[in-house]
Amino acid sequence: MTDRPIVDPAVPSIVSFRAVTKRYDAKSIVVDDLSLDIVKGEFLTLLGPSGSGKTTTLMMLAGFEWPNSGRIFMDGQDITDLPPHKRDMGVVFQSYALFPHMSVADNVAFPLAVRGIAAAEARRRVGEALELVHLTGFGDRRPGQLSGGQQQRVALARSLVYRPRIVLMDEPLGALDKALREQMQIEIKQIHRQLGVTFVYVTHDQDEALTMSDRVAVFHEGRIQQISPPVEIYNRPRTRFVANFLGETNMLPGTVVSAGDGFARIRLGNDAVLRGRAGDGIAAGQEAVLVVRPEAISEIHAEANTIEGTLLDQLFHGDHVRVRIAISGGQTVQLKLRPQACAGLPPAGQTLRLSIPAEEALILA
Numbered sequence: 001m002t003d004r005p006i007v008d009p010a011v012p013s014i015v016s017f018r019a020v021t022k023r024y025d026a027k028s029i030v031v032d033d034l035s036l037d038i039v040k041g042e043f044l045t046l047l048g049p050s051g052s053g054k055t056t057t058l059m060m061l062a063g064f065e066w067p068n069s070g071r072i073f074m075d076g077q078d079i080t081d082l083p084p085h086k087r088d089m090g091v092v093f094q095s096y097a098l099f100p101h102m103s104v105a106d107n108v109a110f111p112l113a114v115r116g117i118a119a120a121e122a123r124r125r126v127g128e129a130l131e132l133v134h135l136t137g138f139g140d141r142r143p144g145q146l147s148g149g150q151q152q153r154v155a156l157a158r159s160l161v162y163r164p165r166i167v168l169m170d171e172p173l174g175a176l177d178k179a180l181r182e183q184m185q186i187e188i189k190q191i192h193r194q195l196g197v198t199f200v201y202v203t204h205d206q207d208e209a210l211t212m213s214d215r216v217a218v219f220h221e222g223r224i225q226q227i228s229p230p231v232e233i234y235n236r237p238r239t240r241f242v243a244n245f246l247g248e249t250n251m252l253p254g255t256v257v258s259a260g261d262g263f264a265r266i267r268l269g270n271d272a273v274l275r276g277r278a279g280d281g282i283a284a285g286q287e288a289v290l291v292v293r294p295e296a297i298s299e300i301h302a303e304a305n306t307i308e309g310t311l312l313d314q315l316f317h318g319d320h321v322r323v324r325i326a327i328s329g330g331q332t333v334q335l336k337l338r339p340q341a342c343a344g345l346p347p348a349g350q351t352l353r354l355s356i357p358a359e360e361a362l363i364l365a
Contacts, residue, residue: 013037014166014198015061020070022056030056032222034070038166039215043192043199047209048219049245055170057219058202062168063087074166085114087166090159094171096151098143104130104154105139111162129157132191149180156188166198173208185212206246210234218242235293238280240364243291250294250333256286256363264363266290269329272307276361292361294322294336299355300345306353309333313348325352 015038022031031053038044046054059065060072063084072080079087090111098107105126112122130136133153143151152172159167169188173181189212192199203209209216210230217227218241226238237243244251254268264278266288276290309325312332321342323335333354346352 012040014040014075015200016073017057017061018071018073020057020060020067020072022053022060022065022067029222031060031067034222034224036217036224036227038198038200041196041198042214043189043201043212045201045203045209045213045216046219047203047206047216047246049204052219053222054202054204054217054219058168058170058200061166061200062089062091088164089166089168090162090164092152092155092159092167092169092172094174096143096155098151098154098158100143102142103139104135104141104143104146107143107154108139108158108161111158115162117162125161125163126157129161132160132194133157134187148176149184152176152184153187156191160191160195160197164197166200169199169201171202171204173203174205181208188212210246218245220245235360237291237362237364240289240291243362243364248294248334250290250292250297252290252292252327252331252333254288254290256282256284256288258284263358264288266363268307268327269331270307270327272327274307274356274361275305275358276356276363277359279362279364281365282363286365288363288365290356290361290363292356294334295320296357296360297333297335297354298337298341299357300352303353303355305356305358305361307333307356308351308353311346311348311350311352314342314345325354 017034017036020034023029048054060067071078108126108129109122133156135153173184213230216230216233218225220241226233226242234246243249252268254266257265257267259278259282264282265273265275267273274290309327312324312326315322320336321339323337325333
């Protein structure tokens with residue numbers, strides 16, 4: 001388990017969206033009747049594919065876009081029509097948006113100058129902000145003399161220097177390579193813990209969302225499909241879209257045979273009947289899918305809750321082996337096994353019997 005703080009439902013919301021809709025023309029609804037509460041001090045990630053409405057939601061919160069209908073509140077005050085500079089929010093963009101002709105210190109100090117902060121106080125705050133992002137001693141450099149990761153740290157320092165109540169981040173790590181992106185994820189989360197400021201973070205990267213967030217809101221076609229802590233959203237997806245979008249998953253279609261006591265039984269196309277946890281609204285006779293993560297299937301040649309198939313291949317990935325098994329009906333089931341667990345597997349073309357753990361399987365409408 002993680003040491004990430006759990007969002008306390010008793011903590012008041014700092015931001016509330018109420019029935020917010022944004023459209024750019026009569027046919028294109030980008031955000032559709034959104035109601036969302038953001039808890040004070042949490043790290044909330046808006047996750048979804050391109051065009052799902054997550055960035056537009058962030059831009060409406062920042063004040064760079066306005067809803068066609070609905071209202072946005074901060075601490076109970078209606079801020080829907082408030083200009084960006086009056087919202088007490090720091091914003092970090094993917095492009096960094098630094099002034100190339102200005103020094104790092106002057107870039108970070110810019111929001112303080114706009115707010116009329118005295119020079120001595122501004123220098124002190126700039127020093128604190130640069131120390132926070134591990135850039136002490138870089139104040140005299142220009143952005144062009146920094147690496148991409150260092151420029152992103154400057155942008156983050158600039159967003160924090162005037163001590164906003166909320167920090168908004170739009171795909172801030174998208175331009176960085178994998179190793180640097182993972183390092184920055186850790187650093188941003190550490191800063192969040194240290195400051196206790198509310199962070200609202202936009203990304204299309206599932207791993208990034210699961211790693212950094214207190215809660216994840218999954219967007220699809222302008223609506224939130226699910227908003228939950230990372231562990232819950234990964235292990236207990238409520239819709240097919242969420243199950244398929246976050247991580248890898250096996251989705252096996254069939255017909256529900258029975259349902260009750262939180263579980264259901266589903267008959268697959270090959271007539272195998274498997275048991276799993278019942279999703280919302282599951283009832284006998286319904287068309288549904290059984291969802292199970294590749295890493296949840298570990299028992300081979302087992303007898304309980306089983307499905308039979310033909311071993312296709314084994315693909316070595318270092319820390320795990322991806323095993324693909326074909327079942328009748330044209331479906332393929334994927335497993336992730338430790339390399340040691342593959343020693344007893346037969347050669348390709350042989351028949352295997354897999355056990356699907358009922359507690360790890362989910363049956364969704």
